[in-house]
Amino acid sequence: MSAHPASRRLAVATSADYPSIQPDDAHLATSLERLGLQPIVCVWNDPDVDWSTFDAVLIRTIWDYFKHHAAFPAWLDRLDQLGIPTINDSRLLRWNSDKRYLLELAERGIDIIPTQLSSAHELHGVLAGMPAQQVVIKPTISGGAWHTLRGTVGNENFAQAVTRLPREYDYLVQPFVAEVVSDGEWSLLYFGGEFSHAVIKRPAAGDYRVQGEYGGSADPIVPNAATLAAAERALAAVADIGHEDQAYVRVDGVICAGRFLIMELELIEPFLHLAEYPAAAERLAQLVAARLKED
Template identity: 60%
Template sequence: MSIQLAIATSAAYPTIHPDDAHLAASLAALDIELQVCVWNDPGVDWARHDAVLVRTIWDYFEHYDAFLAWLDRLERAGVPVINPVALMRWNSDKRYLAQLESLGVPTIPTRLAARDALAAALAAFRGEDVVVKPCVSGGAWRTVRGTAGDAAFERAVSELPAGDYLLQPFVQAIVDDGEWSLLFFGGEFSHAIVKRPAAGDYRVQEQYGGRNDAVEPDAATLAAARHALATCKALGLGDASYARVDGVVVDGRFLLMELELIEPSLFLADRPDAAERCARVIAARLEALRAANAPRMPESA
């Protein structure tokens, strides 16, 4: 009997995204029956599926309470999720960066502040180029960059909605050299890209004109990404079938920017080999889940 796998998407991306097309085809070829489901569609019966693969739920941070409630429902129903629910909960709030830094993972220096405390926090950075972003966000959502002390920038910060924010120095290397994304499937390195912003911008996302270039990481960059993942794994939140480690190299040192374990773009469109590796890892995880949940035969007397 084939495995019934729900692929969780969002209303804005209700079908298989082109970047995931070969991944979906590879899963189907492994006798996994796929059904695309919008994550916050109340009509979906998630318990009908053997597992859920989270993909393009690219609006979860805009509906964060509903997202956490959805994870709770999946957990209560006993529906396995790839990646695990506990891992996704942890990864959904960027406070995890402070935890990883405390455990020895080099990151971009980060200060946490509630919206009402941002003005006081920015005073310590007067004259510096800084970035303010929500602790729960994605795709540069509600992200503001400017010079601390500049009236227009501080007005923009004051207009941010209530919530908790990260305050970071802007890293010029993102513009000069790009932002690294290293992809791992089942803990093994697969491939890497460097994301570069459009001229005059600092945001590397494609919707802002950013572009992606395939690259091979040097030994130090790859080791740093592996260290970040190993530190995360040691927290005991479950194994990641897929992971994307985002960072920037400053003075020869890789600094973690994000550990993407929920719904990252995996940059598979031009890498069918990587899509097939990812599919094999997911299939193996599904078989392990099936074996763990199979009824055991009684021992003979």
């Protein structure tokens, strides 16, 4: 039960496959209620939702937005027109929805996994310049290993799989980083610019994908000073680009030869690993509540 009557309506944006508060966000929702907010789960692309009845929209489990890459910015435009703030900010969401941002970070001196941008039609030419290398190919607008391929350049089966990729997307081409399998992928969580907690994610045996739906696991871990510094340089670069307001962010990366390389910055709908960190859920709830009081 809430400590006092809810006075502000907060839409918790999700996707049709996840029409309720997910277990990892359960303590967050309870904490929001205690702070006088009314979290109401809404499917982001449901045409029957009246967004004008909400004080703000907290983006959470919209885990299919990349499959509707034209509808997503149109939805953000609609919220902007209604004057309904989003958390994170809609400008930041648009910027983060296209993984070309990695190249912007690299231009600012941030260590990322070496990345080439290619249209679908140019992929075979790009790969020809990487003979016998293990590579990963993913759309610039994607998530959850959607339309992602891993293979060895020159392998016939891999070449055929590349040919079958959807032609309407642009792609990132990266060398496969073996440390993801051998050592794990890091996720560092920040709320309001402050480090909160971290996990190390590992793929299931025989796989390279760390997502839970593919059998990946995540365990708490304490990053060292160098890893934190690398993550915070990346967030400072995002601010330098013009996105200083980062309510929540998950910094994903891998340590190669002693350097923390940025894999992705998740600023839209990251899994926040809150279930094992209830204090972190409460801090995020307090941050959200403070933002609504400011409006």
